């Protein structure tokens with residue numbers, strides 16, 4: 001291959017396919033269903049859906065027992081002593097800001113939860129360990145990983161069960177957009193709405209504490225616990241004392257709202273963010289303690305908490321004085337009239353329409369979703385890219401198994417290179433550089449060698465620790481000397497992406513200068529295997545996995561990537577609507 005003159009366009013770009021600007025259902029990852037959610041206890045798997053009838057029976061039983069207990073003097077004394085009310089505060093009514101805040105929250109939460117479930121469906125397994133070794137998950141809604149698929153690495157003939165194969169379809173009314181492996185779009189929805197939810201939450205906190213409304217939520221005596229228990233018992237006895245939320249929350253309400261507002265919501269944000277490479281890598285110790293899989297599992301428990309809270313909260317709103325309660329929250333009046341109920345049902349009808357339209361809309365306008373997401377949260381992603389990833393792990397942390405992703409290169413050109421032990425391999429580095437060059441593998445191996453033990457964070461949710469060794473990208477920069485016009489390094493590969501066309505990805509120059517950005521030719525002390533990107537793959541530790549291009553064939557420095565492919569900055573960016581900056 002001739003060396004190209006500095007600044008010239010690359011013929012490799014012709015190998016890149018343009019992607020559609022809408023989701024073409026016939027060409028999208030075909031639907032593949034998993035199984036009902038299961039949890040593992042020891043070696044056995046249990047269908048979690050059994051918890052629904054079991055929970056219902058348990059509730060009836062608990063209610064029956066509570067009703068019988070009522071005749072016991074001790075229970076009567078307990079209830080007399082702790083009637084169930086929270087201690088009084090100086091608040092009254094539900095001001096307009098609170099009502100608006102509440103309805104925004106309702107709409108945002110609905111789609112945050114749906115897109116969150118969609119994200120989970122891209123790697124439908126949860127672990128408490130960092131490694132994600134198949135079989136060690138405690139929760140899944142996917143079959144076991146096919147036997148044999150995880151073995152025989154390094155050969156070209158075995159069946160490869162990639163993380164993408166593992167993604168499952170969930171119903172379109174449940175997830176958004178409800179397509180298999182639509183995590184790119186689901187993440188934009190999730191994060192964009194998160195951003196609005198955080199703003200709504202900050203406004204709420206500020207107004208809560210600058211008015212007297214905080215007194216509704218903050219318990220000021222430990223008596224809130226026995227009172228909440230008493231209240232729960234009285235609900236189970238089907239004989240709750242009359243309460244008047246206009247002036248008073250009962251202790252159970254106060255406790256539940258307190259936990260939701262001051263514990264569950266901030267924790268959801270914290271454990272969501274801890275899943276991001278740039279953030280976990282920044283807070284070394286914390287990132288190790290709360291590793292990505294622990295964070296994912298806890299984030300999921302918080303989802304379950306919210307679902308449980310919503311079910312109980314909404315049920316009680318309806319059965320403890322529907323008209324009055326709905327007047328409170330819809331109109332801010334304490335009247336007993338149907339007005340609030342009518343407004344609440346109009347709001348719920350609107351929610352239902354949005355619920356039904358969300359998936360079809362996203363499928364029809366994926367670039368709009370991508371662009372809006374980039375506008376709302378792209379800048380945060382850009383900011384955290386400047387953080388140096390620094391967290392390193394030790395040999396004993398190395399995962400026994402690292403999920404693979406991508407389709408192995410199949411071209412005749414690559415096969416010839418591989419058969420020849422990559423003797424003929426040449427990494428071409430060109431574009432906006434002073435000294436375009438080609439490097440053989442031997443030349444690359446003679447350069448300074450850097451080793452690092454780091455976590456790989458795939459966008460789909462899995463992670464794993466591996467030791468990588470290779471040439472620091474900084475060294476390559478010194479050799480080829482990018483011009484001041486160079487703003488991105490585009491990595492071209494030997495394989496095709498799922499929709500055909502060459503896999504490629506663009507990085508900001510800042511990423512190339514990071515200490516932990518290397519071109520790796522070794523993994524875990526051995527020559528890099530074919531599956532993991534032989535002969536050369538990129539490691540760029542503050543980005544998600546898809547930006548670590550495997551089977552690298554060339555690197556082009558450019559000032560702008562909008563002319564390459566569909567102009568989004570990479571294969572997944574073009575075809576799956578990811579963002580080109582993905583440190584979160």
Ligand SMILES: Nc1nc2c(c(=O)[nH]1)N[C@H]1C(S)=C(S)[C@@H](COP(=O)(O)O)O[C@H]1N2
Pocket residue numbers: 402403404405406407456457458459493494495497503531532533545546547548549550551
């Ligand atoms: N050339 C190429 N590089 C690629 C991919 C691909 O499909 N083609 N997949 C990416 C994705 S999505 C991930 S998570 C990682 C997976 O790396 P691994 O297979 O070594 O675990 O490679 C990334 N690099």
Ligand SMILES: [Mo]
Pocket residue numbers: 405458459460545546
């Ligand atoms: Mo990935």
